[in-house]
């Protein structure tokens with residue numbers, strides 16, 4: 001399982017004077033004497049896992065390959081700088097596919113001022129794989145990491161959750177500008193982007209911070225897509241369940257000190273709504289509280305890559 005491999009790498013990878021922050025966050029932070037700290041991140045998308053090439057315009061896949069990396073830079077409140085693109089193309093129709101991927105990726109790169117500095121291309125008889133590596137710059141507000149949440153901090157989220165499979169997972173807007181705005185204007189203790197699922201990514205953040213988190217279930221903002229998905233599935237699942245576990249919302253979860261959170265929520269400085277959905281608590285674990293105030297454990301659900 002991916003979490004086991006990460007645990008192995010945490011033990012196995014040697015420390016290095018340049019690594020201000022290594023494996024285990026949304027991106028690594030590199031420190032070099034006399035220069036701004038850099039942020040480094042990579043993502044890999046594969047046909048049949050992250051998208052179905054037979055069913056989507058490859059331009060949307062190319063855009064997503066960059067957008068997921070931008071979302072990780074947003075989670076660090078870092079400014080995007082440059083990237084490289086690696087493609088493993090199927091032999092049949094590879095050239096046409098590569099052009100379409102780039103035609104989707106390049107407008108987003110331009111929008112975020114990312115210099116595409118190069119890449120590498122292979123072809124084989126297997127499915128398409130696309131990997132983007134991005135470098136970003138830490139701003140004076142410092143990198144936003146997963147490990148800084150304190151008991152009492154509010155859990156503040158951008159946007160709404162659930163049902164991303166209906167299209168949002170391909171066409172989402174990474175919260176780069178939002179993260180930079182918030183990091184500059186408010187004290188933020190910790191942050192993560194929601195790639196695997198609201199509950200599981202919140203659990204990751206709480207765990208890294210050595211605390212727990214309680215979600216006020218009725219406060220979780222539900223995306224329209226969460227309701228549409230429930231209608232479509234007709235399987236008795238609820239929009240709240242989808243909001244907590246669907247993944248690929250690519251919104252931000254932030255740990256914000258209480259007074260800062262009050263100010264932020266009153267000012268609503270972004271185009272996208274900011275919502276407090278609970279607070280971090282001393283007791284480790286994930287909890288949910290319903291409208292009547294009853295508290296019970298919440299099982300973190302979301303996407304995990306499985307392998308043996």
Ligand SMILES: [Mg+2]
Nearest residue numbers: 026072193195
């Ligand atoms: Mg992430």
